[in-house]
Amino acid sequence: MKKFFITFIIICPIIFGQNNFFSKKEIPVFRPNIHTQFLIFKVNDQFQVTYLYKIPYSRIVFEKVDDHFESGFELTLEIKNRTNTFVKREFVKDKLVSKSFEETISNTIYLENFLTITLPKDEYIFQVIFEDKLVNRQRPQIPVNLSLNDSIKNYSSLLIEKKNQNGKYLVANFSGMLPYSKENYDMIFFSRKFEEGKKVKITISQNDSVYLEQFSKPINFGRPVFSKINDKVSITFDSTYTLNGIIINDINKKLDEGEYLLRIISDDDKELDTDKIKVTWLNKPFSLNDSDFALEMIASIEPEDAFDQLLKRKLPSSELLKLYWKSKDPTPGTAFNELMEVFYDRVDYAETNFRNLSGTSGAKTDRGKIYIQNGAPDQIERGVNSDGKITETWYYQSPKRIFVFVDIRGDGSFRLESK
Template sequence: MKKYILLVIVLFSIPIAAQKKHKSIFIETHQFPDSTKALVYVSYKIPYNQILFVKQDGKFEGGFNFSIEAFKNGNVITREFSNKIVYANNYEKTISEKDFANGLLTLKLETGQYNLVPEIILKNTNLSSKLKPIPITIDTDSVHSILKPIVVSNQSADSSEIIKYKLVNMDGFIPFSKKNYGLIMPVRKELNNIHVVITQNTVEIVDTVLNKPIMNNCEIVDDGENIIIDNGKKFLNYKCFYLNNFSYKLKEGKFKVTLESGDEKENYVMQVYWLDKPFSLFNIEFAVKLLNVIGKEKAAGEIFSLSKEQYYKALVEFWNNNFPTKGFAFNDAMFEFYKRADYAIKNFAAIGKKNGAKTDRGKIYLIYGVPDEIKRKYSEMNNIEEIWLYNKLNKIFVFSDKSGLGNFVLIGKK
């Protein structure tokens, strides 16, 4: 029966947006060197909730100035900037963490060590912010024939049916999810193929040879909405190979990409990062204890019998064993459960019960998710009844708060 109850998490999942505050502004750099200089692409991605919007003529308008100063030996060598105007059709979009403004700047730099200093100035305000400097090294004396892979979202076609390869544009990470992400691998034009090996924690994920490039003169461009890799007009002496259908196998953490062609070989360490990871998973002991709330005391005890370093791995194994993912590293049930926990902690806490996930409403929410309908009844004695209806499951839960302080207690169910 307990297994059936847990299964509700998967079968009747309704997404709930817990209020997360992960990394908000993303910047990544990519170098295309030649014998004298390197063309450095600096792409950025800013969520709408970091932009100040003003309502005008029925829609919302915001914008910003994004600039990069390149410092060498303490001196500014060059500066580039771009102005972006962003529109939103409704207020909800202006506070969205999932809608982004993308942009791109290009720098031409000679051999040397640089600090790239980004700065954002918001339109409609006088606010400006200098972000963390990005150290880069340019070495045109020993030009690499195989460049670091670029993370792109799965290829898509626009209305003209032209294939576009969009940069994920999140600091070079592959987002941890079930979505399909790929790698673009720029190589010198004289190389005819490339052998790709991807490993993670000694496990081989990919071992393949790519013989056909997707484009013979690739460059990074801003198409107005996204940053894409295109068959460019700039002659950069690099062509691009493309690899996909592998990212779903990758777990959180680092992985190694080995690229080889003829006598040329490069090893790159990259990372899978859970961008919208539920907050409750950042405190691993707390996350394990939440299993007790749904009747999994034995599983929680087994995890706590291990060393602390093994807690997280064991917790992931618990979810994978109970809800197999059919080859995917990302577990939807685990994500949904802890996303619900975040919501319950915030919304069902009461006086004397700071952890809303352990309240009666929190426990029901963890197991069944969002009710199809919530009804409230009020009496003259400050008694409040809250009735949760799950129509698909044919279940009803009745909670009562006799104090008027939010301490709802389960008093009936059917």
Template structure:
């Protein structure tokens, strides 16, 4: 029966779920391209709609930020200051609270060679609330053979008639997600015939490949359909870009050390520490002990007891190993079924908790929601005794379930299932 339960979750995931991108207020990342003696720098920013205040204007909802940057040289002298405004509008109210939709923008500036500290500020236009951002350090006279990698969505997007790279724009991190991400690696030397890339996680080599796929292009960052993209430019240097295609599929959550060296000259190398972050990770997965307790919905008490007896060092490993056997994409590190399960737990905890309890996932409605997802239709009414009743209808598989709030405390009990 419990295996059937998991198959139902997987079916619901396949049909209904959308890729999800822990909830940051603001993401920023800095990139620099050479242009003769001058450096063209780009501060990219990305703010979830859920962290902005939208105001209704006619049939649309508008939000925006005032974005500012101030730059200091290594003598602590202010050398540049600029402010811009970015406005976004949406047609649907639901989008105004969406934590997976974003306002994105670019602040561009040019600096001579040197070392700089870059401070940015972002103020919500409607609420006048300031969103804090960490400062960035920029060395425009760097002699690194390999410059900072650029994290992009593996699938390009159509911008006018061009297929362009869509920047991940998550503060230079690689999202841990069902969506695939690649790394663009700019190199300055034309004679490089390939790169060896090694990714280490907690001492283990999890990625080791020779990359020979590359292209030449002078790039700049632009906005297309409210996304930051790499577009061709006449103002920057033509560089060779190697592509580590779909590298995110092999990466685990945590800090990944990536060593990049020339294939023919391995002494020419650079290393980068890149965080792999689960953006908007389900809260139910943030506490491992509670995550295990929720498994009682789908696993036997004997297996749960065995898991809880694992040593502290092995508990997390054993937990993820248990879920791996249900992974619909075992060739990647991200487990879509586990994500869907705990995303539903989050929703149930928030929406189905009785007045005197915090355990919405353990309520009858919570358990049904975790198993079947949102009903195709729901009817809410008052019965002859003045009690609130909810009837949930599902079409595939076809079933009807009735819940009654017998005590008036929000604890709806399942009384009928057909």
């Protein structure tokens, strides 16, 4: 006990006595988004309501069964009216099978499904409950109030992927937002004011700047009919019902993060319809949330004099970031900058994995800098040198490079010894 107490007294001043130990920037815990969306379509005197959901596998519990992994998932939708009277309850059950453990913890492989119901005019409360059947854990979602009447927008727009399988569109569900991403999407926009075959102009603007202008002729799509193809939600249309719409191609291609106004204008310059659009970088690297830190990281890849020249512009760090990465954009015809994404994904990885016990930013350590500059090594070997210090050797195959790091202080502060 005495030995433990003495050790505690010695170690505590070393750790807790360090400057700003508790004020070091915390590394956020990444929890991938669960995407849900209600789509409303008026059909005669009724309303067709479709609830879409898309859940990353990493948010679902799996168990190993023989040579694969399984999970069960159930969605319950309970509906009450404005007097809190029970109206309807619907279920959807999914059985998931995965061949690898890596898939079960993936943030980019999803369970996608939907539930469609038809309701008369009224005000409703929708209570959605997710349940992992494997652990019998229910996760009630925040109740949603929907007023189904003629005063609301009677037809939801549909975001669709560029792929089209057997005449069916694949639905892109991002909780009603447009993704700021390298993938481009189309939107089907419906309106009661559209006349089939009569040309309309589509504009998307922000303040006084117009980012998209297209012309299109509405066609009769019909009533949306949802189904699943290869674990993806798809949509076809029942043309026996008249519902005119237009396809807006590559709607997110030139849109940066932010809010925009979508306007549909007739051939005789009358406004037919409008909608607000929000563009969001859904899996944005967390290092970009602090523009000062993100700007500082550029020094990892730029010569000192070039970085100093950038800072001499005396602009806010957020503006300097835009200027710098615009000059490095490999695809200037689109809003999304793939090179910027790769760079700050590396910064995030370095921050998360290379921070030492003293709280030094992982991106500012020697291993962090090498990782940011070169990406993940092809091979890593750990060993002990002649001084009894832990070493870490990184091997890159193309081009061939070797970096040797030594943990000098024994606190994870690996210093670059040779390259």
